[in-house]
Amino acid sequence: MPYEDPNWPRASKWLEGSCSELLLGSVALIDAPLNWSISPGSCDKAPAAVRAAMHRLSTFDIEAGIDAAFVNCIDMGVVQHGERPEDAFDPIKQSVIEGLKKADAAILLGGDNGITRPAVHGLGLPLEKCGLVTLDQHFDLRTLEGGLINGNPVSALLDDGLPGHNIAQIGISSFANSKAYADLARREQINVVTMDTVHEMGIESIVSEVLEMMPAGVEAIHFDLDVDVLDSAFAPACPGARPGGLTPHQARKAAHLMGLDPRVISMDLVEIDPDKDIGDRTALAAGSFLLSFVTGLALRLGSAQ
Numbered sequence: 001m002p003y004e005d006p007n008w009p010r011a012s013k014w015l016e017g018s019c020s021e022l023l024l025g026s027v028a029l030i031d032a033p034l035n036w037s038i039s040p041g042s043c044d045k046a047p048a049a050v051r052a053a054m055h056r057l058s059t060f061d062i063e064a065g066i067d068a069a070f071v072n073c074i075d076m077g078v079v080q081h082g083e084r085p086e087d088a089f090d091p092i093k094q095s096v097i098e099g100l101k102k103a104d105a106a107i108l109l110g111g112d113n114g115i116t117r118p119a120v121h122g123l124g125l126p127l128e129k130c131g132l133v134t135l136d137q138h139f140d141l142r143t144l145e146g147g148l149i150n151g152n153p154v155s156a157l158l159d160d161g162l163p164g165h166n167i168a169q170i171g172i173s174s175f176a177n178s179k180a181y182a183d184l185a186r187r188e189q190i191n192v193v194t195m196d197t198v199h200e201m202g203i204e205s206i207v208s209e210v211l212e213m214m215p216a217g218v219e220a221i222h223f224d225l226d227v228d229v230l231d232s233a234f235a236p237a238c239p240g241a242r243p244g245g246l247t248p249h250q251a252r253k254a255a256h257l258m259g260l261d262p263r264v265i266s267m268d269l270v271e272i273d274p275d276k277d278i279g280d281r282t283a284l285a286a287g288s289f290l291l292s293f294v295t296g297l298a299l300r301l302g303s304a305q
């Protein structure tokens with residue numbers, strides 16, 4: 001019999017539907033194990049790895065003074081989708097639309113970054129009313145020639161008609177991107193915040209500023225948390241992570257602040273390759289980001305009541 005303490009509820013129980021009697025709202029959890037990457041790996045195993053890590057996390061956020069269990073987790077299970085991003089587009093988009101009908105926010109467990117494009121479409125609004133905030137060391141603006149891949153979801157969204165000024169990218173890093181794509185981001189009027197700017201200004205002020213600068217016409221925002229935004233020391237499971245990235249503390253703060261904004265109604269956690277993880281440290285970090293987004297959401301829903 002594994003050890004259980006009734007005074008220490010595990011986040012894994014929350015995933016199974018265990019929640020507080022006093023409920024503020026709900027979140028839909030969707031597994032989207034897309035695995036069609038530039039560097040082939042095992043991102044398809046990430047939803048299971050993050051869920052397993054939740055067994056070692058509690059639901060209580062001592063910093064925010066609130067429990068994730070004030071939000072009911074509606075587990076929507078795995079989206080059945082094809083191997084290629086083109087084949088996954090409709091199923092993932094529909095799963096987010098369904099999730100948002102049932103819950104106050106939808107959280108997608110990737111999978112690779114290719115899930116971000118259908119997730120934005122799943123906001124269910126014309127793209128000019130949609131916003132995208134990425135926490136990522138990379139632009140993900142690679143060419144669309146050769147088809148969809150995990151390195152070009154932002155290009156694909158621009159091509160679909162998402163205005164560049166509705167996109168903010170936090171954590172863009174040196175030697176992880178090219179001048180051609182930095183120039184493209186500037187031409188498209190994407191709000192780019194580099195990694196050094198985050199370290200100099202602080203993640204809280206950057207997230208607040210980015211949300212304030214979203215155009216007034218943006219009604220719903222998708223938050224793409226590419227876990228490779230972390231410093232590679234903290235994210236052995238993310239092949240895209242580089243030295244000099246965010247600490248788990250900074251990414252957790254960012255996720256919490258995003259959850260607090262009423263326009264932010266969906267989130268994805270992507271680019272974790274559990275086969276490369278060490279001591280589950282990347283999966284544990286990702287689990288804490290998910291929970292911090294939910295406690296942000298809980299505070300937001302509580303203050304609206």
Ligand SMILES: [Mn+2]
Nearest residue numbers: 113136140226
């Ligand atoms: Mn990315």
